Amino acid sequence: MARHRARQQALQMMFQWDVRRTPPEEIVGGYYGSLLISDDEEATPPRDEFAEELFRGVLADLAGIDERITRHAAHWKIGRMPVVDRNILRIAVYEILTTDTPAAVIIDEALELAKRFSSDDSAQFVNGVLDAVRREKVTSGIELKPD
Numbered sequence: 001m002a003r004h005r006a007r008q009q010a011l012q013m014m015f016q017w018d019v020r021r022t023p024p025e026e027i028v029g030g031y032y033g034s035l036l037i038s039d040d041e042e043a044t045p046p047r048d049e050f051a052e053e054l055f056r057g058v059l060a061d062l063a064g065i066d067e068r069i070t071r072h073a074a075h076w077k078i079g080r081m082p083v084v085d086r087n088i089l090r091i092a093v094y095e096i097l098t099t100d101t102p103a104a105v106i107i108d109e110a111l112e113l114a115k116r117f118s119s120d121d122s123a124q125f126v127n128g129v130l131d132a133v134r135r136e137k138v139t140s141g142i143e144l145k146p147d
Contacts, residue, residue, distance in 0.1 A: 003050060003101075007091060007109050010054035011117065014087035017059070024059055028052060058094045065093050072132035073125075084118045085126060092130050096137060103134040 009031070017027050032047055058065060066078045069089050078086055092110040096103050107130045114123040 002048075004109060004112070006048045006051040007054065007095075007113060009048055009051035010058075010091050011084070011087055011113055013051070013055045014058060014090060015083060017055075018083050018087055024056060028055070054091050054094060057098060058090045061094070062090070065090050068093055068133060068136075069129060072129045072136070082118060082122065085114065085122045088113050088118070088122075088126055089129055092126070093133050096130070096133055103130075103137070107131065107134065 013027050013031050016022065016031065017024065020027075022030075028047075066086075069086070070076070070078050073081070073089075081089075088110050092106050095101060095106045099106075107127065110126050110130055111123045114126045
């Protein structure tokens with residue numbers, strides 16, 4: 001459940017960045033600041049390192065990730081995709097290419113995010129693109145190395 005929540009937090013941060021183009025540090029600080037429940041530090045949810053890793057990792061190789069998504073999204077340019085869908089794809093592609101988490105788990109999590117925050121049609125689209133990225137990784141052995 002912690003990884004699911006982290007992916008959701010990363011999606012929310014990516015959405016904010018994509019819409020506002022605010023510097024990443026401001027997005028992260030503002031995101032966790034908005035979760036402040038009270039002035040009591042013990043009641044404030046802790047920062048999630050995995051969510052931040054996903055967010056920062058996507059931004060570090062955004063051009064490469066977007067190029068890969070565009071290559072596998074027939075007749076879709078990244079800028080024409082719904083904001084939620086493209087950011088679900090960005091996070092999942094980054095995770096597929098940089099972690100040891102099984103691709104099937106990452107794809108399933110992306111589909112859950114698409115169903116919750118977008119639409120069933122989006123889930124089908126996300127599934128098709130991510131499956132193509134997964135197949136490409138298997139056949140060519142491509143990876144991104146996180147810093």
